[in-house]
Amino acid sequence: MRPTFGYISVEDDNEAEIERLHEDLTAFAVAEGLRLEEIFVDRNIRPTRLVRPGLDMVLSHVRQTGAVVLVPSEMHMSTWSVVREAIVAEVKSLGGAVMVAGSAGSSLHAGG
Structure with missing residues (x-):
């Protein structure tokens, strides 16, 4: 199981x-049997910003482990x-995947 x-x-x-x-992501991970290692948070971030400290940490872990990135939406x-789309493409290019936890279920954008 990937981290x-x-x-x-x-x-x-x-x-x-x-x-x-944070609680929603944790509950989703438990329900789905995911190995949730840590949750990173970027505060006061405009939606157009690509450079984000928390996201940089997540990408570092993806680069090392091919991890799944779990987001509330x-x-x-x-x-x-x-x-x-650029962020999802970066995660995939590093061998990871993005999983969206939502009320209508979840979707996985897998890397190749």
């Missing part, structure tokens, strides 16, 4: 919201589709 790293990106620093998202990658 899984959670990623949360928010435009503010609402700790109650971050904690809720695709919007945590970016609300801009071009930025979101």
Whole structure:
């Protein structure tokens, strides 16, 4: 089983919201039998920004292990589709995958 790293990106620093998202990712991982290693959070990040400290840490783990990146929704990658697609492509190019945990189930964008 590949390791899984959670990623949360928010435009503010609402700790109650971050904690809720953290709990949601953890519960999803447990329910799906994922090996959730750690959850990284980027606070006060605009959706258009590609350079993000938390995301850089996640990508480092993906590079080393081919990990799965678990996000609450695709919007945590970016609300801009071009930025979101670039991040997903980077994860895939490193041998990882992106999994979206949502109320309508989950989807996996696997790397090759």
